Amino acid sequence: MPHSINLQKWSVAIIMLLTISCKKQPKSILFYTEETTKNSCFYGLNKLKNQLKKTKINLIETQQKNDAQLVINLNENIVKNDGYIINKTGTQTILTANNNRGIIYGLQDISEQITPNNNWKNITTKQTKSHYNFRAIKFNLPWFSYRKGKNLSLHYETCRDLKFWESFLDMMVENKFNVLSLWSLHPYIYMVQPKNFLNASPFTNKEFKEWQAFWKALFKMAKQRGIETYIVNWNIFVSEEFAQAYGAAEYSKDSGFWGEGETNESIEKYTKEIVTQTINEYPNLTGIGITLGERMGGMTSQMRKDWINRTIIAGIKEANREAKLFYRAPLSAGLSSEGTVSKSTEILTREALENIGLKNDVHLGFKFNWSHGHSSPKLSIVHGGILTDTYWKPKPxxxxxxxxxRNEDFFALRWAQPDFIRAFIGNNSQEYIDGTIIGSETYIPAKDYITKNEHRTWNYAFERQWLFYKTWGNLLYNKTTPDTYFENALKKKFSITETNKLLKAWKQASMNANRFASFHQGTWDATIYTEGFTTVGGKFIDINKFINHPVLDSSYVNIKDFVAGNYTKAHITPLKLAETTERESNEAINTAKFLKEKHPENKRLQIELNDIEAWGYFGLYFASKIRGGVALENYRTNNDKEQQKKAIQFLEFGLKQWWHYTNTLNRFNVDTMPHQFNPKFSFSELLNDVQNDILIAKE
Structure with a gap:
């Protein structure tokens, strides 16, 4: 009996120890996928594994499908649109997609669903597909760059660092961007050593191998993440070494992109060869992009088309594999490099595309509202003017x-306006539109040179604009993505509960950029820099220019026409615009101040709230300038002295708002920063220009 009691005690003890031991062991989720699907799952599974590990849950592969809690299927018979299906059968979650992107996005969805408490039971059934097939980022490279300046060159080291690209590509996947387009005047010289033009290369063998390793690693990382890559150039350019060795296209020495292009047999042979060689040597590169652009001055539309066909298109066709083509619509319908459009050029381009002879469909690119896409969500102009329907009727x-x-309008201030993006998608989802590219010509989101060092808690510039990318990418993928999705992202980032108020304030503040660029028409890059309130040559937009300048969006009427009575009831008048802008700007400022006071210890939140507040002061300045402009034009038209007094009062109030705007901006950012059209740009120094408006009104 004593022995049986002791045995009983020992049994209880062993069971207790095993129970305690089991509790210490991490739980496991078993997943199953076919051998042929594993490459498609690699990236997504690693991301999911890393998240589960944080709470000691292991994701383990099993060879027995019936044992798995997660089953992953790659099924080429379902619709190919980057979508995925999540089904639940008994204890199993089944993820099915057509391609590796769909698998990655599906695993990401599962990860997001279980994030709140890491409960596998939280996963719900879902079926989704992409709205646009082509969801791209335009990234201008700092080497052989389109424009020159410290604002571009300072990114050189960062953009050669693969750690930067790993981080940037991860951001793209997170936000469902599926195309990375890399832009340079002549990127090929960094990618291949042309076999028949050995003197064209500027690099030693060692240097070139380093470049080659860089590109191969970049394209491989992108492919693992389901991201397509395109190299895009302007024409006609060669390397400086080619120009010296072969006595051709000497303008390439200083990368001057404006003017007449040079064509001869050696340039054509060289161009064709490097395109073919690039496609052959980089199997993970998806495609080639072309621009019938700046260094094609002096050539007719027919000559430009023929040159492209003999060189780049021919080079693509001679490669040993298929490569996709991004064909930027002609930037000029005439002999110059300036932006112009014509129906005859559209007809010629359409014929060229229809007879291009490539296996894959071509993507035909247009600048939405020229260089200032963050203006109106409806299309008013492209590069050069207004298109006819030639490209779309009949259906291509x-x-x-x-x-x-494009974004040439805000770099220092953060922007996030999901309602603007939804309106853009709603206006531009015709069956002939396949997607969107977002990005800038004059700003590279690599090295952060705007934030003061002591306030920066992130590594790269694109991380400053994290909500910009999150709203654009997720809505381009799924146009029905609700605000709650972005509110949850804000909650995760800042650990606050007032995310509804925060997102509303961010929307209100960001609309000031869109309203200004809709009201004050911009064309090429320098014509407006919204957050700086400047125009060509970095010059401040004074009250006279402001009154007389045309609008971009025909929903608005400019100040001169408004005072003259040249508008209809359907127009948004300047005074109505000022009223809306002032109201929403004050609401945004008040919300930002409220949240600042409530969360003083949250440093990252303080910085981003600061941008909302700054946008608010920008809006108050904008509204005051509108009212001042209307009063001043009324005085000039009717010689009403009372209107002159009002104009001065409005502009004096505006001066105070610009002072608040500047001080708020400079709280966390450097006072002087390089800008493309002003190497020492300073918001503070513009105070004198703002004050000068008052003097103009007094004259």
Whole structure:
């Protein structure tokens, strides 16, 4: 009996120890996938594994499908649109997609669903697909760059660092961007050593191998993440070494992109060869992009088309594999390099595309509202003017349109306006439009040179604009993405509960950029820099220019026409615009101040709230300038002295708002920063220009 009691005690003890031991052991989720699917799962599974590990849950592969809690299927028979299906059968979650992107996005969705408490039971059934097939980022490279300046060259080391690209590509996946387009005047010289033009290369063998390793690693990382890569150039350019060795295209020495292009047999042979060689030597590179652009001055539209066909298109066709083509619509319909459009050029380009002879459909690119896509969500102009319907009627069979939504308008201030993006998608989702590219010509989101060092808690510039990328990418993928998705992202980042208020304030503040660029028409890059309130040559937009300048969006009427009575009831008048802008700007400022006071210890939140507050003061300045402009034009038209007094009062109030705007901006950012059209740009120094408006009104 004593022995049986002791045995009983020992049994209880062993069971207790095993129970305690089991509790210490991490739980496991078993997943199953076919051998042929593993490469498609690699990136997504690693991301999911890393998240689960944080709470000691292991994701383990099993060879027995029936044992798995997660089953991953790659099924080429379902619709190919980067979508995925999540089904639940008994204890199993089944993820099915057509391609590796769909698998990655599906695993990311599962990860997001279980994030709140890491409960596998939280996963719900879902079916989704991409709205746009082509969701791209335009990234201008700092080497052989389109423009020159410290604002571009200072990114050189960062952009050669693969750690930067790993981080940037991860951000793209997170936000469902699926195309990275890399832009340079002549990127090929960094990618291949042309076999028949050995003197064209500027690099030693060692240097070139380093470049080659860089590109191969970059394209491989992108492919693992389901991201397509395109190299895009302008024409006609060669390397400086080629120009010296072969006595051709000597303008390439200083990268001057404006003017007449040079064509001869050696340049054509060289161009064709490097395109073919690049496609052959980089199997993970998806495609080639071309621009019938700046260094093609002196050539007719027909000559430009023929040159492209003999060189780049021919080079693509001679490669030993298929490569996709991004064909930027002609930037000029005439002999110059300036932006112009014509129906005859559209007809010629359409014929060229329809007879191009490539296996894959071509993507035909247009700048949405020229260089200032963050203006109106409806299309008013492209590069050069207004298009006819030639490209779209009848329906094209082998090409689709891509809108490039450029941002030359805000770099220092953070922007996030999901309602603007939804409106853009709603206006531009015709069956012939396949997607969108977002990005800038004059700003590279690599090295952060704007934030003061003591306030920066992130590594790279694109991380400053994290909500910009999150709203654009996720809505381009799924246009029905609700605000709650972005509110949850804000909650995760800042650990606050007032995310509804925060997102509303961010929307209100960001709309000031869109309203200004809709009201004050911009064309090429320098015509407006919204957050700086400047125009060509970095000059401040004074009250006289402001009154007389045309609008971009025909929903608005400018000040001169408004005072003259040249508008209809359907127009948004300047005074109505000022009223809306002032109201929403004050609401944004008040929300930002409220949240600042409530969360004083949250340093990252303080910095981003500061931008909302700054945008608010920008809006108050904008509204005051509108009212001042209307009063001043009324005085000039009717010689009403009372209107002159009002104009001065409005502009004096505006001066105070610009002072608040500047001080708020400079709280966390450097006072002087390089800008493309002003190497020592300073918001503070513009105070004198703001004050000068008052003197103009007094004259």
């Amino acid at each position: 069979k082998n090409y689709k349109g891509i809108y490039t939504v």
